[in-house]
Amino acid sequence: MNDKMKTFDDLQVRRGELAAGYIGLLNAQPGRPLAMFAPRRVGKTFFLDHDLAPAAVEAGLLPVYADLWIQKANPLEAINHALEEALDDVNVPSSRVGRIGRTPVKKLGLIGASVDLGDAPARRPLPAPPQLRLDALVVRLAQAARKPVLLMLDEVQTLGDLTGGDSVVAALRAVLHKRRDILKSVFTGSSQEGLARMLSTAGAPMYQFAQLLDFPVLGDDYLRQLADHFATVHPGKSLALDDLRRLYLRIGSKPGLLKDVVKAMSAEGTTDVDLGVKHFLVTQEGIWAALLQPFEAFDRAVLLAIAKGLPPMGKETLDALASAQPGQPTVAKVRAASDRLRRAGLVTKAVGGPILIEDPLLAEYLQGDGRGLRLS
Ligand SMILES: Nc1ncnc2c1ncn2[C@@H]1O[C@H](COP(=O)(O)OP(=O)(O)O)[C@@H](O)[C@H]1O
Ligand SMILES: [Mg+2]
Known part of the structure; x- marks a missing residue:
């Protein structure tokens, strides 16, 4: 080609x-x-x-x-x-x-x-x-x-x-x-x-x-291809491999996601990775909102608690969740909610490890102010 x-x-x-x-x-x-x-x-x-x-x-x-x-x-x-x-x-x-x-x-x-x-x-x-x-x-x-x-x-x-x-x-x-x-x-x-x-x-x-x-994730090979192609499209500009690697790790070594961020950067002609992610998050907002929309306010509140690193069954979480629904939330309700989130692929759990948001960018977003998503 x-x-x-x-x-x-x-x-x-x-x-x-x-x-x-x-x-x-x-x-x-x-x-x-x-x-x-x-x-x-x-x-x-x-x-x-x-x-x-x-x-x-x-x-x-x-x-x-x-x-x-x-x-x-x-x-x-x-x-x-x-x-x-x-x-x-x-x-x-x-x-x-x-x-x-x-x-x-x-x-x-x-x-x-x-x-x-x-x-x-x-x-x-x-x-x-x-x-x-x-x-x-x-x-x-x-x-x-x-x-x-x-x-x-x-x-x-x-x-x-x-x-x-x-x-x-x-x-x-x-x-x-x-x-x-x-x-x-x-x-x-x-x-x-x-x-x-x-x-x-x-x-x-x-x-x-x-x-x-x-299963091993892709390594520098892919990052180099992205940087090389960026340089072909934007003569005189180059993406630093170190920046790309940092971004790649930040988003959980997902090549397709990295590619999407780099494409967005390419469209804007920027080589600033942090700026690129910031803009990318804005475009993702609508997608995430649509993804979370079918869930009850309670489930979304559990998602937020997970994003903030609170143990979902902990007392602090249960207290915080009390505001998301009438009546005292129970451990059983929280467990049912996190099961629904897990089946939808939004959260994941390693054997013996904590429950986590699957998409690290979504996690970052929820940990911030979560503008526009109105979680509860
Ligand atoms: N070897 C690869 N080379 C280039 N891009 C890849 C490669 N593997 C995955 N990707 C990109 O990552 C995206 C997600 O990969 P996919 O195989 O669907 O992930 P998984 O099956 O692990 O959920 C793909 O759509 C593609 O854009
Ligand atoms: Mg697959």
């Missing part, structure tokens, strides 16, 4: 070596899934898509992706659907020529109007119960593709929050074990606590069964 036509959105860090390392781990431990953990928006999905899937293909595997966060209500169906789609792709190549090549052609009309593609190969229908269907689909897909399947399950901690989530985990675990010759799996999770909860719902063995990995 011509450098001049490039935009900030085209900048990419590819991590082929990391991906190849993960494939190596999978191959060395048949039946044992990898569970990569990292906070939201640091690049897990991007990595699955751009690095791990190609590395899997390279290694002779068929990658299949399912996002359990988007399909919260029905995770097993979501996985089965992804496998079915993959099976369709293998069985029905998109071009007509491919089709003709695959099934015996019974009759070819001279004018081409009556091309009969022959009978689709008859097969027993797939079993209806989702657990059995999962197993049958894996087998069929691996047979049809003539290669093992790599099942990539994104945001798998969602299962830990779901009623009946443990039976999904149990089904997955059983299939992963039974089909270890033809099935490999990688999980991602953006909540360390959620991932641990999800893995332990299936009992201790699942904990040992999956290998937990800390």
Whole structure:
């Protein structure tokens, strides 16, 4: 691509070596899934898509992706659907020529109007119960593709929050074990606590069964690309790498967020990172307001308490919350509120650690005067 036509959105860090390392781990431990953990928006999905899937293909595997966060209500169906789609792709190549090549052609009309593609190969229908269907689909897909399947399950901690989530985990675990010759799996999770909860719902063995990995965040490579591109767009101006790094850490090592701030700086032609963040926060205000709007005043007050670093169940917090709702707030109400905030991805908790605002910029904003958000 011509450098001049490039935009900030085209900048990419590819991590082929990391991906190849993960494939190596999978191959060395048949039946044992990898569970990569990292906070939201640091690049897990991007990595699955751009690095791990190609590395899997390279290694002779068929990658299949399912996002359990988007399909919260029905995770097993979501996985089965992804496998079915993959099976369709293998069985029905998109071009007509491919089709003709695959099934015996019974009759070819001279004018081409009556091309009969022959009978689709008859097969027993797939079993209806989702657990059995999962197993049958894996087998069929691996047979049809003539290669093992790599099942990539994104945001798998969602299962830990779901009623009946443990039976999904149990089904997955059983299939992963039974089909270890033809099935490999990688999980991602953006909540360390959620991932641990999800893995332990299936009992201790699942904990040992999956290998937990800390997924590494992007480093200076990406910062350099941003600075280089900034310099191309603004000849004579340059972003100091140290400033960028400071900002990157401040926002929780989230490359997309960093890019957005740098884009805003680029639009204003400023190289002052602090000014850039200040302006960016103003544009974010409306987005956050919309995000928080559906929550009750009480939940928003709990969010504010968390942002201010108050232990949410502490007496000081309960006293402060008393003003946000009639009657004395109870620990149970606060817990329910922080659960709602957690499920919405607004707050997060590390195992044994404190509960925190997921987005460090939102935290900063709430710790300030929180203009315009009217939290209570
Ligand atoms: N390797 C990368 N190179 C460039 N940008 C990236 C890379 N990884 C992530 N990003 C940016 O960060 C954003 C969030 O990444 P994503 O993979 O969706 O995070 P996660 O899945 O961890 O929540 C992406 O939309 C993209 O803009
Ligand atoms: Mg993701």
